Amino acid sequence: MFCRATSRLMVRSWRPVPPELGRCACTVVGRAATGGSRAMNKRAAGATEPAKSKRKKRTRLDPEERKQYLLDAAADVVLEQGVNGLTMESVAERADVSRALAYFYFESRTDLIRELYGREFGRLYDAMLPALEGAGTLEERLRGTVHAYFEVVRHRHDLYAILNAALDGPEYRRDRRLRYRWWEEYVGELVGGQLHVEPSVARVLAVVLLDINARCALMWHRDRLDREEIENLCVQLQVGGIREAFGIDPTQRYG
Numbered sequence: 001m002f003c004r005a006t007s008r009l010m011v012r013s014w015r016p017v018p019p020e021l022g023r024c025a026c027t028v029v030g031r032a033a034t035g036g037s038r039a040m041n042k043r044a045a046g047a048t049e050p051a052k053s054k055r056k057k058r059t060r061l062d063p064e065e066r067k068q069y070l071l072d073a074a075a076d077v078v079l080e081q082g083v084n085g086l087t088m089e090s091v092a093e094r095a096d097v098s099r100a101l102a103y104f105y106f107e108s109r110t111d112l113i114r115e116l117y118g119r120e121f122g123r124l125y126d127a128m129l130p131a132l133e134g135a136g137t138l139e140e141r142l143r144g145t146v147h148a149y150f151e152v153v154r155h156r157h158d159l160y161a162i163l164n165a166a167l168d169g170p171e172y173r174r175d176r177r178l179r180y181r182w183w184e185e186y187v188g189e190l191v192g193g194q195l196h197v198e199p200s201v202a203r204v205l206a207v208v209l210l211d212i213n214a215r216c217a218l219m220w221h222r223d224r225l226d227r228e229e230i231e232n233l234c235v236q237l238q239v240g241g242i243r244e245a246f247g248i249d250p251t252q253r254y255g
Helices: 038-044 063-081 088-095 099-105 109-133 138-166 170-195 199-223 227-246
Strands: none
Touching: 063 088, 063 099, 063 109, 063 138, 088 099, 088 109, 109 138, 109 170, 138 199, 138 227, 170 199, 199 227
16 A cells, blocks of 8 residues: 655555555654644644633535544543543534534544644654655654654653543554554655665664664653753764664764
């Protein structure tokens, strides 16, 4: 299965994704990958959502934008009420649309949760890949992926924590494994080609790079550490490990 970018809203283009995931693993977003719902942006800024005093004027959206708008509303509900509070009715009310419209885009609550889950966890990969695929030295590309990862965590950590804790059934664990395996293979191919190493070794490297990002970002967010300092530490761990393991200088350009 391939996903093709048809507009600048698409983050990923022409990349193979696991057929087992069913729907395209690409995320089409009306906001930046690190943006999102009003509630999440308010949380990131340390503010609270103001009470709504009246209905807002409706805006005509195209079908994909409307779907993403409903998913934004679902994310707000999860942040405020938890996954148990997420129903078709609560999403329709939050989005200020009819329940019939919500059912037009999502067959059921289960379908809605699955779509939300897939979108949110896909965003981590969507945010990192443009930097990793870009021009520059390997160090510059790694620095870009680290910054992108931290930025997504800054905006969406609370939502990820809630979804991870609540959605731990076999279907979601399988989904995480498939996405992780896709990342291993794709990034292994990208980085391994530059390092001229075997695919199996490149896949191990891809896992290590992602794990370093995850651990550093978790400790930064949990312990309120200095972001610039921890991002630099994360990059140096990756660059130093590559230099030591493969005998190349990631700060230099290679053909």
